[in-house]
Amino acid sequence: MQTFFQQVINGLSLGSIYALLALGYTMVYGIIKLINFAHGDIYMLGAFWGYYSINTWHFSFIEALLSSMIVGAISGVVIEYFAYRPLRHAPRITALITAIGVSFLLENGMSYFFTSDTRDFPQIITQHNYNIGGVLISNIQILILVTACVLMILLQLIIKRTKMGKAMRAVSVDSDAAEMVGININRTISFTFALGSSLAGAAGVLIGLYYNSIDPLMGMTPGIKAFVAAVLGGIGSVPGASVGGFLIGILETLFQSIGLSAYKDAVVYGVLIIILLVLPAGIFGKNMKEKV
Amino acid sequence: MKINWKTNLAWLVIMVAGFYLMNTLILVGVINAFIENMLVMIGINIILATGLNLIIGFAGQFSLGHAGFMAIGAYATAIITSSVETPVGFYIALIVGIVLTIIVALIVGIPTLRLRGDYLAIATMGAAEIIRIIINNLKITGGAAGIFNIPALANWPTVYVMVCLTTIVILNFIRSQGGRAVKSVREDEIAAESVGINVFKWKLSAFVLGASTAAIAGSLRASYLQTISPNDFNIMASISVLIIVVLGGVGSITGTFVAAVVLGVIDTVLQNFGALRMVIYALALILIMVFKPSGLLGTWELSLAKIFNRKPKEVSE
Numbered sequence: 281m282q283t284f285f286q287q288v289i290n291g292l293s294l295g296s297i298y299a300l301l302a303l304g305y306t307m308v309y310g311i312i313k314l315i316n317f318a319h320g321d322i323y324m325l326g327a328f329w330g331y332y333s334i335n336t337w338h339f340s341f342i343e344a345l346l347s348s349m350i351v352g353a354i355s356g357v358v359i360e361y362f363a364y365r366p367l368r369h370a371p372r373i374t375a376l377i378t379a380i381g382v383s384f385l386l387e388n389g390m391s392y393f394f395t396s397d398t399r400d401f402p403q404i405i406t407q408h409n410y411n412i413g414g415v416l417i418s419n420i421q422i423l424i425l426v427t428a429c430v431l432m433i434l435l436q437l438i439i440k441r442t443k444m445g446k447a448m449r450a451v452s453v454d455s456d457a458a459e460m461v462g463i464n465i466n467r468t469i470s471f472t473f474a475l476g477s478s479l480a481g482a483a484g485v486l487i488g489l490y491y492n493s494i495d496p497l498m499g500m501t502p503g504i505k506a507f508v509a510a511v512l513g514g515i516g517s518v519p520g521a522s523v524g525g526f527l528i529g530i531l532e533t534l535f536q537s538i539g540l541s542a543y544k545d546a547v548v549y550g551v552l553i554i555i556l557l558v559l560p561a562g563i564f565g566k567n568m569k570e571k572v
Numbered sequence: 573m574k575i576n577w578k579t580n581l582a583w584l585v586i587m588v589a590g591f592y593l594m595n596t597l598i599l600v601g602v603i604n605a606f607i608e609n610m611l612v613m614i615g616i617n618i619i620l621a622t623g624l625n626l627i628i629g630f631a632g633q634f635s636l637g638h639a640g641f642m643a644i645g646a647y648a649t650a651i652i653t654s655s656v657e658t659p660v661g662f663y664i665a666l667i668v669g670i671v672l673t674i675i676v677a678l679i680v681g682i683p684t685l686r687l688r689g690d691y692l693a694i695a696t697m698g699a700a701e702i703i704r705i706i707i708n709n710l711k712i713t714g715g716a717a718g719i720f721n722i723p724a725l726a727n728w729p730t731v732y733v734m735v736c737l738t739t740i741v742i743l744n745f746i747r748s749q750g751g752r753a754v755k756s757v758r759e760d761e762i763a764a765e766s767v768g769i770n771v772f773k774w775k776l777s778a779f780v781l782g783a784s785t786a787a788i789a790g791s792l793r794a795s796y797l798q799t800i801s802p803n804d805f806n807i808m809a810s811i812s813v814l815i816i817v818v819l820g821g822v823g824s825i826t827g828t829f830v831a832a833v834v835l836g837v838i839d840t841v842l843q844n845f846g847a848l849r850m851v852i853y854a855l856a857l858i859l860i861m862v863f864k865p866s867g868l869l870g871t872w873e874l875s876l877a878k879i880f881n882r883k884p885k886e887v888s889e
Contacts, residue, residue, distance in 0.1 A: 315690060363858055370865035373634070377818045378861040380811055384854035392847050504697075504807065511694050546705040549698030556695055557683050 282414040287537045288530055293421040293490060295529020296428035300483040301506030302513065302521035303435060304356075304476030310452040310516035311472045313372055317379040318359055320503020321386035322477045326352045326484025327401070327494040328390065334402045341404050345427070345485050352481020353474040360473040365466070383503075390496035398495040401488035424486045431479060432522055439518060444471055452516065505532075505545075508552050514565025523563060579876040587736050594732070606840075608728055612796055614836035615731040616789045619738050621816040621828045623785030626742050628814075629823035630751065631778035632758030633685065634693040638786050638813045640700025643707055643805035644676055645669035645787030646794040650719040651712060653795065662725035662795060669787045676703070677783035678776070685775050700810060708802040718801025719794075726795035734792060738785045743825060745781060754778045819860060821867030826874040834868070 301323055308316045326348040333339040333347055363382050367375045408419045439445040447468045450458040459465050487502070488494050509528040513520025528548055535544040555563065594611075597603045603611070620638060627635045648669035653661050684695040707713045745751050753774045756764040765771050794800045816835060820827030838856065842849040860868070 309690075315693075363862065366862045367865055371822070373628070373818055373822060374861050374865040374867075377815055378858055380815070381854050381857035381861065384850060385858065388847075388850035388854060392851055508694060508698070511691060515690070542709050543705060546702045549701050552698050553684065553695050556687055556691055560687055560691065562691075 283537060284534075285415045287533045289415060289417055289421060291530030291533035292526060293424045293529070294533060295526035296425055297483050297487050297490070297525075298502065298506045298509045298529050299522045299525025300428055300431065300479045300486075301502060302509040302525040303432070303518060304480050305507050305510040306513070306515055306518060306521040307448075307472050307476045309510065311448060311455075311469055312364070312368070312375075314364065314375050314379060315507060316476075317376070317503070318363075318382040318386060319476070319480055320499030320501075320506070321383050322352050322355055322359075322499070323480040323484040323487070323502065324390065324494070324496060324499035325355055325386065326481030327488045327498065328394070328484075328496075329481065330485035330488050331399060331401055331494055334404055341423075341485075341489075344404070345482055348481040348485045349478035350481075352484070353478040356473040356477025356480075357470050360470055365469075383500075387496055387500070394496065396496050398493050401492050401494055403489070403492065405489065420489055424490055427482065427486060431482060435475065435479070436518065438475065444468070448472055505548065508548065512552055512555055512562055514559075514562030517562070517564040517566075520562055520564030576877070578880055582876050582880075591729070591732055594728070598728075610836055610840045612728050612731050614832050615728075615735045616793050616796070617813070617816055617832040617836065618735050618829055619785055619789040619792070620813045621820070621832055622739055622742050622825055623782035623789075624813050625817045625820075625822070625825060625828050626746065626778055626785075627782040628817055629821075630746055630758060631754045631775055633775055633779060634689055635696040635779065635782070636693045636807075636810050636814065637680065637696030637698075637700035638782075639805040639807070639809035640680075640696075640703035641673045641677060641783040641786035642790035642793070642809070643700075643703055643802070644673045645790030646800050646805070647707060647713050647719070647790075648672055648787075649791035649794045650722045650800055653723050653725055654719065654721075657723040657725075659725055662723075662791075666788065666791050669791045670784045673783050673787035674780055677780045681776050681779045681783075685772065685779060697807060697810065700805075701807065704802050704805050707805075713802070716802060718799065718804075720799045722794055722798045722800070724795060724798055726792045731792050731796065734788055738788060739825065742781070742785065745778075746825075750774060750777065815857065819857075819867055821869040821871055823871045824867070824869045824873055826872065827867055827869035830868055 301319065304319050304322075305316060308314055308319070329348040329351045330339075330344045333344050339347065359382055363378050364375060367378055405420060405423065409416050410419070439448060447458070447463045448471065450461070450463055451465055451468045455465055458468075484494075487498075505528055506525065509524035510521045511524070512527060513522070513524030515521075531548055531551060532544050535541070535547045540547065559565070594603065598608065620642065624635065624638050627633050645666075646669075649662065649665040652665035652668060655661075656664065680696065680699040684692060684699065687695055708716050713719065746754070753764070753769045754777070756767075756769055757771050757774050761771050790805075793804075816831045817828060819835065820829070820831030838853065842852055845852060
C-alpha cells in the first residue's frame with residue numbers, strides 16, 4: 281500500500297507536467313482544430329531558456345519560471361503567425377504537416393546551434409525529502425504540483441472570467457459568428473497560442489528541475505503523451521486535459537513500479553484505445569450527435 | 573473497350589521500357605550503387621505512400637499507424653528468410669507477412685474505425701506503437717537490437733515489379749465499384765449509408781488493403797537493407813509516409829509518385845550538408861505547405877486515357 285501511494289505521488293508530479301502540456305494542445309485544438317505538433321518543442325525551448333538564464337544570469341526559480349513562460353508565449357505567437365496563420369483556410373491535414381515541419385525545425389535547429397548533447401539542469405533548489413507515513417515526498421515534487429495547480433487555476437480564471445477568455449470560448453464554438461459580433465479572430469487565436477505555450481514553457485523548467493537533464497529532442501515523447509492525455513480527457517475540454525494528464529502520469533508510474541516498465545507506453549496507448557472505444561469523445565468530451 | 577485496351581497497352585509499354593531503361597543505365601554505369609540505393613528507397617516509399625493515400629486520400633480515414641504494419645511485414649520476412657535462404661523463402665515470407673498484417677489490420681481496424689478524424693489518428697498511432705513495443709520486447713525479434721544479416725533476396729527488379737503491381741492493384745481498386753463506394757464514404761458517410769453502401773465494410777477494406785501494401789514495403793526493406801530494428805518503425809516513420817502523401821496531394825496517386833521522388837532526391841542531396849540537413853528539410857517542408865497547401869499536384873492524376881481521348885473544347889471526361 282505504501283509503494284502504491286509512493287507511485288501515486290510520483291505519478292502526480294509527472295502527471296502535472298503532462299497536464300500543463302495537454303492544456304496547450306487542447307486549447308489550440310479547441311480553437312483552430314490543429315494538432316500542434318510543435319507544442320512539445322516549445323516545452324523544450326522553455327527548458328533550455330531556464331538552463332541558460334539560471335546558468336548565465338543566475339535567475340532564481342521564480343524568475344526562471346516566469347521568464348520561460350514569456351519566452352514560450354512569444355515563440356508560440358511567432359510560430360502561429362508565420363506557419364499556421366497562412367494556412368487558416370487550408371485543409372486541416374496540411375496544417376498538421378506544417379506543424380510537424382515546425383517541430384522538426386525547432387528540434388534540429390536547436391541541435392545544430394546548441395549541439396545535441398544532454399545537459400545537466402542547474403539545481404537551484406536543494407532537494408529535501410519528507411517522510412509522511414512511509415511515503416517519500418520531495419520539496420521539488422510539492423513545488424511542481426503546487427505550481428501546476430496554481431497555473432491551472434489561473435488559466436481557468438482567464439478563460440471563465442476575462443473578456444479575452446470569453447472571446448476564446450466564442451471563437452472555439454463558432455468562429456464565423458464570433459467574427460460577426462466583433463471579435464478579432466486573429467488576436468484571439470494569438471492569445472490562445474500565447475497562453476498554451478507559456479504553460480509549456482513553465483512545464484519545461486519544472487521538468488528540468490525534476491529530471492535534471494535536458495536535450496533538444498526531449499519534447500518529442502512527452503509531447504505525444506500529452507496529446508494522448510488531451511484526447512483521453514476529451515480534446516477541447518480544459519478540465520479534461522488536466523485530468524487526462526494526471527491519469528497518464530499515474531498509469532505510467534504504476535506500471536513502471538510493477539516491473540512492466542518496458543511495456544508502460546504500450547499500456548498507456550492500450551488504455552487510450554479502450555477509453556476511446558467506450559467513450560468516443562474522451563472522458564469530458566461532448567458527444568456530437570450525428571445530424572442528417 | 574478499345575480505348576481501355578489502348579491505354580493499358582501504353583502503360584505496359586511504359587513499365588517495360590522503364591525497366592529496360594534502368595537496366596541499361598546500370599549496365600552503362602550511369603546509375604551507380606549509391607543512386608540505385610536511392611531509387612530502391614524511393615520505390616519502397618512509393619509502395620508505402622500509395623497504400624496510405626488509399627486510406628487517407630480516398631477513404632478519408634486519418635490513419636497514423638502505417639509503420640506498425642510495415643514492421644510486421646519486415647519482421648516476418650527477416651525471421652523466415654533467415655532460416656529459408658532462397659527466393660522461394662522470400663516469397664513465402666512476403667505472403668506470410670501480408671496475411672499476418674491483414675489479421676492485425678482487422679484486429680486494429682474493426683474497433684478503431686468507428687472513431688473519427690483525429691481520434692482515429694491517435695488510436696491507430698497508439699496501435700502502431702503497441703506493435704513496436706511488443707516487437708521490442710520479444711525474443712524471436714531480437715529485441716531492441718533488431719535482426720542483422722538478413723539474406724539479400726530483394727534487389728531493384730523485385731522492388732520495381734512490386735511498385736508496379738501494388739500501384740496497379742490500388743488503382744484498379746479505386747476505379748472499381750468498391751473504390752467508388754470508398755470515395756462516397758469519404759465525401760459523406762451518412763449520404764453513402766442512405767444509398768445502401770455498407771460504410772464500415774468499405775472503410776475496413778480500404779484500411780486492410782492499404783495495410784497489406786505496407787507489409788510488402790516492409791518486407792522489401794528488410795530484405796534490401798538486410799538489417800532492421802524496432803526503432804525503424806516508430807511514430808516518425810509513420811509521419812514520414814504521411815508527409816509524402818500530403819506533399820504530393822491527398823487523393824492523387826501521381827502526386828504520391830512525384831513527392832516520393834522529390835523527397836528522395838532532396839534527402840540524398842542534403843546528405844552533403846551534414847547536420848544542417850534536417851533544418852533545411854524542415855524549412856522546405858514548411859515553405860511548400862504554406863505556399864502550396866493542396867500539395868504538389870492537388871488531386872490531379874496523370875491519365876493516358878484522357879490524353880488519348882482528348883477532343884478539342886471538351887472539358888469533362
